[in-house]
Amino acid sequence: MSHSNTTIITNPSTFILLGIPGLERAHIWISIPFCTMYAIALLGNFTILFIVKTEPSLHEPMYYFLCMLAVTDLVLSTSILPKMLSIFWFNSREIDFNCCFVQMFCIHGIFTMESGIFVAMAVDRYVAISNPLRYSAIMTDRVLVKSALVVVLRGIILVLPMVLLARLWPYCRTNIVPYPQCGHMNVVSLACADTSISSHYAHPFQSIFAVNFTRKG
Template sequence: MSDFNTTDFTNPSTFILLGVPGLEVAHVWISIPFCTMYAIAVLGNFTILFIVKREPSLHGPMYYFLCMLAGSDLVISTSIVPKTLNIFWFNSREIDFSACLTQMYFVQCFSVMASGILLAMAFDRYIAICDPLRHSTILTNHRVAKIGLALLLRSSVLVMPNPILARQWPYCRTNIIPHTYCDGMAVVKLACADIRVSSYYGLFLAFLVTGVDVFFISVSYIQILRVIFRLPAKDARLKAFRTCGSHLFIFLTFCIPSMFSNLTHRFGQNVPLHFHVLIANMYLLLPPMLNPIIYGVWTEQIRNRLFWLFTCKGT
């Protein structure tokens, strides 16, 4: 591996992914939870997509947004896990330079999109609880499709400068990435140039885009909780809590590790590298795994349809 430490190049043909630095001897063991989470994520999200497609009663804004989230989760997890498992199982650490930048783009793009989808879901719940009589007229299927397209365009355009900037930098020190995948800052830090533009733009995405989404999601749920506490019937309050509780939990599992990962990349010099790499993976793997489980358990319509599918096949 020392051959890659001091190479004289400006445009590397490949990068070398180390996996989890310092824990190389445990890669096979670490692969077990990674593989399990990925399998659950793929099975769960495809199940959500299948159930919503097959069940006409679920053809509504909330479930369309849930399908968008499931699709985004599948892209994020599939962008990183197969290559990560190749590193863990077969020591296949090389990744083409263009493939690395493509992976970086897809991970960042669909992470920003997932943030926007969570905001759209919060808005849907806000209208459903705070102004239920106008819900069907405000969030029509046509408008939901427009929101989904706008979120895709927003994430695609805003993230595009990151791989473009990364391609411009000269890489003359090393091509070794101490990570399991081509994380944006992990790649840019290898450049032997002033990378403040990339760093500042990454902070802009983290705080002025995702941060704005988080702010409006928080405001939505504050308003929702105010309405819930005013409901006279206990059953109505519990039903509203169950509906919003799943969204709120998913929001927290996405937001907290994401912010932690972004901050430690820039300011956490004392955080052990292997800990940072594991957290960065968990922030991308946990939500795709948990989303279908939580919505499947807490959403009565999906739970009933899933139970019906299993009982029909069993008979």
């Protein structure tokens, strides 16, 4: 029996991250500011967490939200920069197929959570300014915990379907990602299928990513 019309779709076991397109020869030099920024991010955010933990006068909602922001920054930078530096320093470009999608979830999920934290911090300051005498009664520990849960669940619920959908596409064309990280559209563009659903779903997240990336820059 002829198998000429049969197509076998298989996903690669790994993706290959090429780094920064067109600047491969300068990766060693480019790694210096990235490594410096990562070290500063680790030092700065751990310092914030340590100071808030050890100083009782800072045990207030505003500083707890700041700690949440520090934790998200740590998770985000750690999910991207160690692998990026390994590409720059050791030419270690392979990333496991499933690990790539975990990184994708961390990137977009954390950015979504950060936007929620900024909203929570804005609400906290609004209450402190408009109702200073009732601030402690309104911003209780229970409200703080609920706000944190909403922020985290919002990030998971919005981003997880996007990542799971990207995980389901068949990747039979190439496994080379011409970027240093597994961003959503960086990977989905490699799928050998109509990925318009992923593109439409991810469009709002690209705006969030751009806004937060600009803020960090």
